[in-house]
Amino acid sequence: MLKRISALVLAGATALTLTACGGGDGSAAKGGDGALVMGFAQVGAESGWRTANTKSVQESAKSAGVELKFSDAQQKQENQIKAIRSYIQQKVDVIAFSPVVESGWDTVLKEAKDANIPVILTDRAVDSKDTSLYKTFLGSDFIEEGRKAGKWLVEEYKDSKDPVNIVELQGTTGSAPANDRKAGFAEVVSADSKFNVIASQSGDFTRAKGKEVMEAFLKANPKIDVLYAHNDDMGLGAIEAIEGAGKVPGKDIKIITVDAVHDGMQALADGKINYIVECSPLLGPQLMDLAKKVVKGEQVPARVVTEETTFTQEQAKQALPTRQY
Numbered sequence: 001m002l003k004r005i006s007a008l009v010l011a012g013a014t015a016l017t018l019t020a021c022g023g024g025d026g027s028a029a030k031g032g033d034g035a036l037v038m039g040f041a042q043v044g045a046e047s048g049w050r051t052a053n054t055k056s057v058q059e060s061a062k063s064a065g066v067e068l069k070f071s072d073a074q075q076k077q078e079n080q081i082k083a084i085r086s087y088i089q090q091k092v093d094v095i096a097f098s099p100v101v102e103s104g105w106d107t108v109l110k111e112a113k114d115a116n117i118p119v120i121l122t123d124r125a126v127d128s129k130d131t132s133l134y135k136t137f138l139g140s141d142f143i144e145e146g147r148k149a150g151k152w153l154v155e156e157y158k159d160s161k162d163p164v165n166i167v168e169l170q171g172t173t174g175s176a177p178a179n180d181r182k183a184g185f186a187e188v189v190s191a192d193s194k195f196n197v198i199a200s201q202s203g204d205f206t207r208a209k210g211k212e213v214m215e216a217f218l219k220a221n222p223k224i225d226v227l228y229a230h231n232d233d234m235g236l237g238a239i240e241a242i243e244g245a246g247k248v249p250g251k252d253i254k255i256i257t258v259d260a261v262h263d264g265m266q267a268l269a270d271g272k273i274n275y276i277v278e279c280s281p282l283l284g285p286q287l288m289d290l291a292k293k294v295v296k297g298e299q300v301p302a303r304v305v306t307e308e309t310t311f312t313q314e315q316a317k318q319a320l321p322t323r324q325y
Ligand code: GYE
Pocket: 046, 047, 048, 049, 050, 123, 124, 177, 205, 230, 231, 232, 233, 258, 259, 279
């Protein structure tokens, strides 16, 4: 990781030197054949969703003729900030990034603004009060995703009066999807007092952490009826923990997840997950479109919301053969 970052910073320094030698006119770095240059600061490679998102961004940059500078921050905000600073030094035409957490971006975004480099938020939001620090935000409505998960649960237990004990595996602490998926779900299930969220902890959006935290949940709580995991990967890790404890996922413990990546959909088709709320990672083509417009100085909507659906077991079986991710 350190190597990757220092290479990135070095590349930034080199570009800076070259620009200075060339007269330092402040003009943007142009790609080989005058192509638009995008610096993309990715969160990491924590989940199947992220892998599909990275592929979408890389492939659509290629087909849109955009020269992509890509960095992987390994889920660390400081790495993303370094990458963004390096893109500023390199005078890229546009910076796109998926902020690992919501807070703490104002300083670096101000630096980009002062350098006249437009910024596009993709996938995750920031909580900056100053919305002039970025041009647009392309991604899902995570609160709505949480609500969809809650609504399924309410429907599933509509004929029962017994208490329903829920455990929640949250995404990365402080990230927009973790904050919002938690809030949207709570908004819906708190309307009926039979639903109790008895434990809620971060599994950092990874399988390994999902498994570890679920093992602890199982040890501490003899009666768990439902698991709500903020992504498929944590749900898949939790399934291993549930099976390890001699219980049947999807039956003894009902499972709801978010994303609908291939492995999650397979588990849903197999009956180990009961319901998945889709979150599309295929943001690349829209991102490239927005980038071209923003660089030309054209107006773009302040918010572009991804369209998505939900899947039951039957729907997963139907969708799986043609699923792109
Ligand atoms: O749900 C999760 C990933 O920000 C929407 O990040 C994304 C989330 C996605 O790690 O799997």
